[in-house]
Amino acid sequence: MPTSTRTIMNRLAARVAAHLGRRAVPAARPASAAATRSITPARHCHALKSRPWTPLRSATSSTRTTTILPPRRALATAKSPMSDEDKRRALLREDFALPLKLLRGVALVLATLGTLLGVHTTAVHLYAELTEPTPAAFDFWTRVHLRRAWMFEVHQRQLDAAEHYLAKALRHEDETSQWALWKREYLALVTKLAHVRLLQCDAVGGTDVLETVHAELLAKFTHDVASLDDLKSVPPPLAKLGELVTLLAAKLVGLYLRTGQIDRAGDLAGDLNATILPGADPRLAATELLAQGDVAAARGDWTQARDRYDAVVQLDEQLVADSADPAARVPYLEQGIPTLLPGRCLAAIAHFHVGTAELEATKDLARALDWFDKALTRAAPAAAEGGAAQQQQPRSCDECRAATLATVGRELSRAGDEVQAVEVLTQGLEVARKIGDLDADRMCTAELERLGVEVPDEVPKPAKPLNVDEQAEPAEAAAKA
Structure with missing residues (x-):
């Protein structure tokens, strides 16, 4: 077919x-x-x-049928179907994907900030320790608090924060260690707290601390002296302790006078001689005379005050010769421990007080200015030299200069020489604010405001340094008028 x-x-x-x-x-x-x-x-x-090509399931398939392969995830799902728990977790991962990313970002930022803060804190404490080493006898946290107090006081000028950390260090040391006040490290810590309180014009708080220190040191000094057979051979540690007790008592006399406790100041000043041992430094005798003169001046007995001040002036040559070497730098923690002032400073203080007594007793401004000029000459001998010589002068020199300039400016203002008074008061205010002398600051500020001069927050330096000799003649003429 x-x-x-x-x-x-x-x-x-x-x-x-x-x-x-x-x-x-x-x-x-x-x-x-x-x-x-x-x-x-x-x-x-x-x-x-013209049909699109699709791969075969198997190259050896007898039927040569073509199928489109599904995605890999669909194949896995088809082979092993997800349980309800896996589906729930998958949904949770999808729902919380964005919050988890935000949390990771926040955690990264916090970790970065924490690292930077740790590096900064370590660098600050390392700098503080290298610049002002803390005593190794203290506990770790005590030293940390001391470094913080130093940074706040020296670099940030926050005395309240410095006092807070000093008190914290003292409490921590009292809890962890048993210290005696005649141990220098602990004594420095306690007196430094009183020093910072006095810088804040907290005379009551500073006086309370110093009274406790003085009472304990005086008890130990009395006990050690009673155990001696011969006062002519005094051990150096005992002589140093007697010097410290005398200086603490003199400082308390000034604080009592500042708070109006004249009777307590008089009783303490009368007992100063009992703590001065034979062969002691002559500057201790000058300190005793100045304290007794201050008490007499506070009582209004200017004759007795003038006698005490004149007795110190008689030691002028010996005191000035004692200050041939520049003053050494005092560590931060030991700034509260009373030390013997250089003889030049004691002579300057004595001349200043004699000038004040001259004003009160005779009202002779010219003679008073002459005494003030001598005080300034001894208080700042390196002022004309400039450079590092002026920086080597102790704080007491600046305190004496500030008090002298404030008094001179006030008397010039009363005498009618307002131009010179403003110049002197401005310089006194600059010195007072540089060292934090609040008494001289208040006196200069009040007198400048009385003269109608606006007092800025930061006082500019005068164009030229003060020379009292140039102002003695116009001031004397104004006083006579």
């Missing part, structure tokens, strides 16, 4: 499909003659080639 045209076409299409790797084309249904005539072998091959 002859093969029909349709059969030939179907065989040809099957061979072409097998050659191209396509699904076998099933046999077509019988169609009309028009449909048969429209499908030609060339058109059928072209239609097969």
